[in-house]
Each structure stands twice: as structure tokens, then as C-alpha cells.
Amino acid sequence: MTLLEVKNLHVHYRTLKGVVRAVEGVTFELGKGEALGIGGESGCGKSTLAFALMKLVPPPGRIVKGKVILDGRDLTKLPDDVLRKEVRWKEVSMVFQGAMNALCPVFTIGDQLAGPLMYHWGMSRREALERAAEALEMVGLHPDMLRRYPHELSGGQKQRVVIAMAILLNPKLIIADEPTTALDVIVQAQIMNLFKKLKKELSSSLVFITHDLSLIADIADKVAIMYGGKLVEFGPAEEVFIEPKHPYTHLLLSSIPRIDRRTKLTWIPGTPPDLRNPPPGCRFWPRCPHATDKCKKEEPPMVELGRSHRVLCHLYA
Amino acid sequence: MLVPTPSKELLVVKDLRKWFPVRRSLADILAGRERKYVRAVDGVSFTVVCSEVFCLVGESGCGKTTTGKLIVRALRPTSGKMLYRVGEEVLDALRALHVHLEDDSFIDLAGRFRGKADKLLRREVQMILQDPYGSLNPRQTVRDILEEPLIIHCIGGSKEERLELVVKALKDVKLTPPEEFLDRYPHQLSGGQRQRVNIARAILLKPRLIVADEPVSMLDVSIRAEILQLMLELRDVKNLTYVFITHDLAVANNICDRIAVMYLGKIVELGPATEVIRNPLHPYTKALIAAIPEPDPRKGKAIKEVPIKGEVPNAVNVPSGCRLHPRCPYAEERCKHEEPELKDVGGGHLVACHLY
Numbered sequence: 137m138t139l140l141e142v143k144n145l146h147v148h149y150r151t152l153k154g155v156v157r158a159v160e161g162v163t164f165e166l167g168k169g170e171a172l173g174i175g176g177e178s179g180c181g182k183s184t185l186a187f188a189l190m191k192l193v194p195p196p197g198r199i200v201k202g203k204v205i206l207d208g209r210d211l212t213k214l215p216d217d218v219l220r221k222e223v224r225w226k227e228v229s230m231v232f233q234g235a236m237n238a239l240c241p242v243f244t245i246g247d248q249l250a251g252p253l254m255y256h257w258g259m260s261r262r263e264a265l266e267r268a269a270e271a272l273e274m275v276g277l278h279p280d281m282l283r284r285y286p287h288e289l290s291g292g293q294k295q296r297v298v299i300a301m302a303i304l305l306n307p308k309l310i311i312a313d314e315p316t317t318a319l320d321v322i323v324q325a326q327i328m329n330l331f332k333k334l335k336k337e338l339s340s341s342l343v344f345i346t347h348d349l350s351l352i353a354d355i356a357d358k359v360a361i362m363y364g365g366k367l368v369e370f371g372p373a374e375e376v377f378i379e380p381k382h383p384y385t386h387l388l389l390s391s392i393p394r395i396d397r398r399t400k401l402t403w404i405p406g407t408p409p410d411l412r413n414p415p416p417g418c419r420f421w422p423r424c425p426h427a428t429d430k431c432k433k434e435e436p437p438m439v440e441l442g443r444s445h446r447v448l449c450h451l452y453a
Numbered sequence: 454m455l456v457p458t459p460s461k462e463l464l465v466v467k468d469l470r471k472w473f474p475v476r477r478s479l480a481d482i483l484a485g486r487e488r489k490y491v492r493a494v495d496g497v498s499f500t501v502v503c504s505e506v507f508c509l510v511g512e513s514g515c516g517k518t519t520t521g522k523l524i525v526r527a528l529r530p531t532s533g534k535m536l537y538r539v540g541e542e543v544l545d546a547l548r549a550l551h552v553h554l555e556d557d558s559f560i561d562l563a564g565r566f567r568g569k570a571d572k573l574l575r576r577e578v579q580m581i582l583q584d585p586y587g588s589l590n591p592r593q594t595v596r597d598i599l600e601e602p603l604i605i606h607c608i609g610g611s612k613e614e615r616l617e618l619v620v621k622a623l624k625d626v627k628l629t630p631p632e633e634f635l636d637r638y639p640h641q642l643s644g645g646q647r648q649r650v651n652i653a654r655a656i657l658l659k660p661r662l663i664v665a666d667e668p669v670s671m672l673d674v675s676i677r678a679e680i681l682q683l684m685l686e687l688r689d690v691k692n693l694t695y696v697f698i699t700h701d702l703a704v705a706n707n708i709c710d711r712i713a714v715m716y717l718g719k720i721v722e723l724g725p726a727t728e729v730i731r732n733p734l735h736p737y738t739k740a741l742i743a744a745i746p747e748p749d750p751r752k753g754k755a756i757k758e759v760p761i762k763g764e765v766p767n768a769v770n771v772p773s774g775c776r777l778h779p780r781c782p783y784a785e786e787r788c789k790h791e792e793p794e795l796k797d798v799g800g801g802h803l804v805a806c807h808l809y
Contacts (some may be wrong), residue, residue: 177673290764320512326758327745327771332756333793347673350746371748391675393703395730395745401678401707407643 139308140189143241145202147181147188150310154412158184158197160365162264163438164428166358168308171342173352173373175388176362177408182345183233185362186313189343190228191219225281226256229302239286245272245297246282247302248290256305271300272339283339292323296330303334311343316351325350327356349392353377354370358444364419365410371445381447383424418450455507458549461663463694464501464524465559467492469533474771488669491768493519494530495718498795501662503538504688506695508705508726510741511715513764518583520715524696525580528564533560540661543573559694576606580661583667584645589639595650596635599623602657619642622653625690628738635656644674649683656687668696702741706730711801717776720795724802733805736781738759741789775807783808 147159167279172181172207174182187193189204204211209224221229232238240248249268253259259267269279275296279432286294295315302310312331316324333356335342344355352359352373361369361384369382387404406423409415418436421427432452439452467744472490494516501507509517519632522528524535536559541545544558553568554560566574582588589598609615626649637702639647648668655663665684686694687706693749699705705712706726714722714737722735733739740761760782766772772779787807795805 177675229478292764320758321702321744321767322512322740322761323759323764325746328746329756329759348746349674350748352607353748353750353752354746356750377748377750388675389748392748393678393701393707394747395703395706396747398727401682403678404675405679405680407645407676430482 137168137170138165139207141205143203145204146200147184147193147197149197149202151196156411157365157414158411159188160254160385163365164360164367164370166341169339169341170357171344171355172358172360174345174360174362175349177350178392179408181315181365182362183313184345186311186345188232189311190224224264225252225307226305227307228309228311229305229307231298231302231310233313234318236291237300241286241320244282245284253303265327266370271304274303275300291319292326295319295327298446299330303338304379307340310343313345331355349389363437364414365411366419366448367446372443375445381441382449383426383451384420461503462500463537463538465498466497466779467534469497469520469535470531471523471528471653477701481620484585489769492771493717493768494523497720498711499720499723501694501696502666504692504694505710506559506697506708508697508699508709508712509715510699510712512700512765514768515715516718517715518666521580521698522665524562525664526580530563533563537562540577543577546573554779562625567620572606577660578662578664579655579658581639581651581655581663581665581668582672584671585644585651591639594636594638596693597658598650599654602804606658618657623656625687626653627673644672648680652684662694664696665698667706670699671695672702702730703745717765719776719805723795723805726802732809733796735806736783737777799803
């Protein structure tokens with residue numbers, strides 16, 4: 137069953153130096169209980185897309201076109217107060233990038249966790265703290281943490297608190313934006329295990345955003361690869377990782393240094409496009425080894441390759 | 454891979470220590486409590502051979518960056534020696550300055566140097582910094598950034614001569630055409646280009662040893678390999694030796710000749726890169742390797758066993774005995790009291806663990 141449907145989403149930032157087209161014509165769908173991994177280089181629009189899913193794009197950014205349909209309701213049409221009372225945190229929650237700094241230093245963990253429960257569910261402080269203690273146990277922390285302040289916690293513990301905060305109200309959708317970037321590998325593996333465990337125990341869907349494709353392979357059922365504000369490939373994780381279709385996905389996967397073998401290093405020459413002034417035609421052609429004259433002039437179509445595997449490339453048209 | 458011939462050691466680090474004092478409160482002083490120290494580097498010994506890539510790997514807070522800073526003399530060690538084999542030309546200059554040399558060709562970088570000797574040694578060892586966004590002055594153009602070390606070290610008599618050297622360095626790091634980059638400010642460059650400027654700055658003074666502190670960790674995966682390849686090419690062309698600091702064992706696996714794994718200020722395992730990664734012996738190294746996610750959805754999904762629990766403890770209160778024992782699944786009684794020594798288990802593979 138489909139939980140989230142994003143249709144032809146466009147997000148632009150109006151700056152003094154021109155319009156930055158951060159997200160352009162993104163379309164995908166996500167089922168209940170599924171995990172979607174969104175990957176791409178920095179500046180490809182993946183974080184903007186995450187914020188757009190909650191209609192929280194920071195100004196001067198704006199959703200200019202498209203729909204974000206969560207459980208039959210188009211979030212882009214809802215006014216802010218409805219979003220705040222009924223949608224954000226209750227239905228969609230987020231683990232923010234740099235979650236280490238997402239906690240307020242002057243409140244205890246307990247106060248910060250109790251807040252949303254008291255606001256959304258109308259719980260008393262006591263009930264809220266009990267529920268908060270449960271959430272902490274789910275993420276593998278001792279309920280004693282409720283009385284602590286953020287500075288008393290290690291990086292991994294803070295990350296767990298932020299995740300506890302995101303699952304607090306049993307949301308239908310959890311968005312995690314680079315949740316492990318600032319952590320060491322061993323702690324990262326612990327947090328990834330936590331996400332896998334939560335995914336099994338809760339029925340929430342997960343949107344997992346990261347530049348590290350290995351982490352996507354670790355958890356996602358579906359994969360979306362973004363380049364220059366566009367979704368260039370979307371499909372089931374097994375298909376995309378084992379038989380990548382878009383040249384960009386292929387190059388990106390082969391540039392990951394591997395621990396199990398020592399290979400010749402490969403990379404993608406050139407730099408990502410300037411989103412104020414993207415190249416005509418396909419946005420990837422200046423860096424693409426298969427680029428033809430057609431790619432330089434015509435925008436590639438979205439080609440269906442069966443079983444919800446789609447690719448934005450002239451090669452398959 | 455280039456095999457160093459003849460395998461001459463370039464840098465011999467012996468029992469290096471750097472302790473940072475922690476500020477005591479007035480109450481502590483009145484109560485007569487002892488001063489505490491952050492033992493960032495606590496007795497590290499290793500040898501770097503000419504024209505190899507020697508890798509220091511570890512989690513944050515293990516002392517790898519401090520070790521790097523000690524080698525480039527940005528910090529002075531609390532104790533220990535760093536014997537550096539000086540190049541032929543510099544050697545004569547240093548002899549003329551009556552600087553104390555050991556074994557006639559080594560100089561101890563832990564010592565204090567002044568004036569000319571100091572400058573000569575600075576030129577020998579250079580550093581590439583981690584953050585390409587923070588390590589370039591935003592108010593200087595690429596030309597200014599690269600010209601500055603030349604002015605300080607009085608290389609190139611005139612502005613034209615210096616410009617020629619700067620242009621050559623830009624060509625070396627493949628920022629071509631150089632004229633296009635000379636008058637740009639750092640904000641007009643991409644992350645990869647900035648890191649190239651950083652590398653150009655490091656090679657300008659023709660050093661023989663470069664300490665590269667996480668040179669690719671802030672860059673996108675898609676361009677990391679390009680920078681690493683450039684560094685390897687420069688090593689061959691300019692006969693450089695790298696001390697490569699990273700937290701990423703997968704990167705180390707792809708470019709390093711030898712790896713030293715650090716934990717809480719100590720080296721726990723050291724050996725040829727392929728040996729350490731294929732056949733890790735120390736429980737900590739094993740955990741580090743097990744924790745690396747692989748880009749293969751068939752292998753993921755299941756909960757991964759990471760044998761090491763919890764996080765790195767504070768370097769002020771270092772655990773007794775083996776520093777890993779509170780987190781180690783194999784810890785025995787002995788590990789709590791006795792500190793294991795770095796022992797050779799064959800083929801230049803060293804490990805500090807009571808299990809071996």
C-alpha cells in the first residue's frame with residue numbers, strides 16, 4: 137500500500153544571483169513500512185527534498201510546483217497551523233543532519249522528549265516522561281538519561297536521543313537526513329543496527345538520506361539517486377546496486393573504495409552542475425562517458441524498466 | 454605499487470608522547486589534587502620508509518591528528534624522539550649551522566630549532582589539512598595563498614620568478630589552465646579544487662615528507678579517488694613520502710603500503726596494509742573492519758555483529774592495563790592489569806594484545 141506519493145515536485149530558492157533549481161520534477165512513491173534511500177553528491181538537492189516532504193524548506197526556498205501526498209492528503213496545500221498540529225512530528229518526523237547539535241543545551245533530555253507528547257497527545261508531564269522512558273529503552277538507552285543534559289552525553293548517545301525523539305509519536309514516516317555523518321564507524325554501525333531493529337519493530341516508513349551509498353545498501357528497500365536536482369534513477373535496492381542502469385549511478389558505485397578488495401581507483405571527472413544555470417539537455421552529459429549530441433540538446437525522458445525501476449537517460453529510450 | 458629501493462627509513466618515531474594538561478579548578482588546587490592530563494599520544498613508536506604511504510588509522514580522539522601535528526612540529530612532544538633523515542643538500546647546511554645530528558644523517562624533530570635551521574626543517578616536512586573549506590584564507594586569492602610560503606622562505610628573487618613557481622605548482626596539481634585559477638578566491642572553487650590548492654601549497658617548498666591529515670574525508674565520494682590518485686602520482690614524480698591520516702580503512706586499503714591502527718593514544722596493530730586488512734589480529738582492528746558498510750544490498754539488511762561495545766572513553770581517564778579491555782569481548786583478568794606490548798607476529802606485522 138502506498139503511503140507517500142511525490143508527484144513532479146519542484147523546489148526553487150530565489151537568490152540575488154538567480155533562481156537555484158534545487159529539486160526539479162521529482163516523482164516517486166513509497167509503500168507502508170518500506171525504507172527508501174536517497175543518495176547523491178553534495179548539492180544534488182537531497183536535503184532540500186527531505187525538507188520539502190515536511191513543507192519545511194527554509195526561505196528563500198519555496199515549493200513551486202508538484203504534490204506531496206501522504207496518506208491521501210496533499211501536504212503542499214495545507215496551511216502552516218494545520219501542518220504543525222496534525223502533520224509534523226505526529227505523522228512525519230525527522231532526524232536532522234548534524235543531530236548532535238539538534239538538542240537544546242539548557243533543557244534536560246526528559247524535558248525535550250516530553251514536550252511534543254504534551255503538545256500533541258495532551259499528556260500530563262508524568263505520563264509524557266513515562267512514554268519518553270519507553271522510547272529511550274527502544275533506542276538502547278537507560279531511562280536515567282531523562283535527567284541528564286545534552287553535554288553529559290557522548291555523540292552516539294545524543295544521536296540515539298534524537299532518534300528516540302523521532303519515534304516518540306509513532307509517526308507514519310520518519311525522515312533521516314545524514315544521521316550518521318559525524319559519527320565514528322563503530323558507532324555508525326551501532327546506529328545502523330538500531331535503524332534496522334526499529335524498522336522491524338515499528339510499522340513506520342523510512343526515508344534515509346545520505347551521500348554514502350553503502351549505508352543505503354545496508355537498509356533500504358528502494359533507492360533513489362539524485363543528480364543536479366533531478367531523480368536520475370529509482371528502483372528496488374537489489375536491482376539498482378547490482379545492475380545500475382544510469383551511467384551516473386554506475387560511476388558513483390564504482391568510485392566507492394572497497395575494503396574487501398584493492399581495486400584501481402575510479403572517479404567521476406568534472407564537477408556537479410551549478411543549479412542556477414544547469415547545462416542544457418541532460419544535466420550529467422558534461423561528465424558522462426556515453427554522452428551523445430542528443431544528450432547535449434534534449435532533456436532525457438524518464439524510462440520505465442519494469443517493476444518500478446525507472447531511469448532518466450537517453451540510452452534506454 | 455612502488456617498492457621503496459633501497460628501503461631507507463625516513464622517519465623513526467620512538468616512544469612519542471603528548472600530554473595536554475587539563476585546567477584545574479581553584480577547589481582542586483586547594484584540595485591539592487594532582488594535575489590531570491589528556492594523554493592524546495601516549496608512547497607511540499613507528500618507522501616510515503622512504504617513498505611509502507604510511508597510514509595512521511583510528512576513530513576520533515585516538516591521537517592520530519596529534520601525532521601528525523607533532524611530526525610537522527606544530528606541537529612539541531612531552532617526550533620521545535622523532536628522528537628524521539635529512540636530505541643531502543639540507544644536511545650540509547645544517548652541518549654548517551652546527552645543529553646536533555644523530556648517526557650523522559638524522560635530526561631529532563622533537564628538539565627546539567631556531568632561525569635558519571628551523572626554516573630549513575619546515576621546508577622538509579609539510580602538511581595537507583583536512584578541511585578544504587577552513588584551511589584557505591577566504592580573503593586571499595590562489596596566487597596570494599601559494600606565493601606566501603615562497604616569500605617567507607625567500608625562494609624566487611622577483612615577483613615574476615615566484616609567479617613561475619606558483620604556475621608550475623598549479624600545473625602539478627592539474628589545475629589547468631593555471632592562469633584561470635590564479636586570481637580566484639577560495640569561494641569560487643569547488644571542494645576538490647580547493648584541496649588541490651592545499652596540495653599545491655604543500656609541495657611548493659619541495660618537501661620530502663608530507664603529513665596528510667584526512668585529505669579526502671570532506672570531499673564527495675565521486676571525487677575522492679581523483680585526489681588520492683593525484684597524491685600517488687605526485688609521490689612518484691616528486692619522490693615524496695606520505696604519513697596519511699584517516700579514519701576510513703577502506704581508503705587506507707586502497708592507497709597505503711603500511712597501516713598503523715591507533716586506539717586512545719597507542720598503536721594497537723601495525724603492518725603491511727594487505728596483511729592488516731585481510732588478516733586483522735587485534736580485536737579492535739577486527740571490529741573496525743566489521744563495522745564498514747558494504748555497497749551490496751545482499752550483504753546488508755541483517756543486523757551486523759559489531760563485537761566492540763560502546764564508545765571511546767575519555768583520554769583523561771585512560772583504563773588500566775590494555776586500554777580496550779572495558780569494550781573488548783575477549784578481555785581476561787590479565788588485560789585489566791597488564792599493558793600489552795607491541796609484538797612482532799611475523800612478516801613485519803605487529804600487534805599489542807595479550808591474545809598473541
